[in-house]
Amino acid sequence: MFKFKTxxxxxxxxxxxxxxxxxxxxxxxxxxxRGNTQGVALLAxxxxxxxxxxxxxxxxxxxxxxxxxxxSKAIREYKSSIK
Numbered sequence: 297m298f299k300f301k302t303x304x305x306x307x308x309x310x311x312x313x314x315x316x317x318x319x320x321x322x323x324x325x326x327x328x329x330r331g332n333t334q335g336v337a338l339l340a341x342x343x344x345x346x347x348x349x350x351x352x353x354x355x356x357x358x359x360x361x362x363x364x365x366x367x368s369k370a371i372r373e374y375k376s377s378i379k
Contacts (some may be wrong), residue, residue: 297311297312297313297322298311298312298313298314298370298374298377299311300366300369300370300373300374302363302366302370303361303366304358304359304360304361304366305328305357305358305359305361305362305363305366306327306328306329306363307325307326307327307328307333307363307366308326308327308328309325309326309327310323310324310325310326310363310366310367310370311323311324311326312324312367312370312374314345314374318344318345318346319342319343319344319345320340320341320342320343320344320345320348320371321341321342323336323337323340323341323367324337325337325363328363329363332363333363336352336363336364336367340352340367345371345374345375346371348367348368348371349367349368349371349372350368351368352364352365352367352368353365353368354368355368
């Protein structure tokens, strides 16, 4: 399970797993707007992490970021951590 500390959003962290086929699973937001974070997690579930990162990057809510944008940042950090 990879855990990412968010910045600039109501959510405090995001955790998720990535399988051997580069698909994201078990996405959990700690805090944030429950309906929005659950919706983002459900829509991203089972998708390729590169696709999710590209789609959600730069979605803005407040503070020039959002929970979806933070998920894209979390994926990028995950990818750099496995190199």
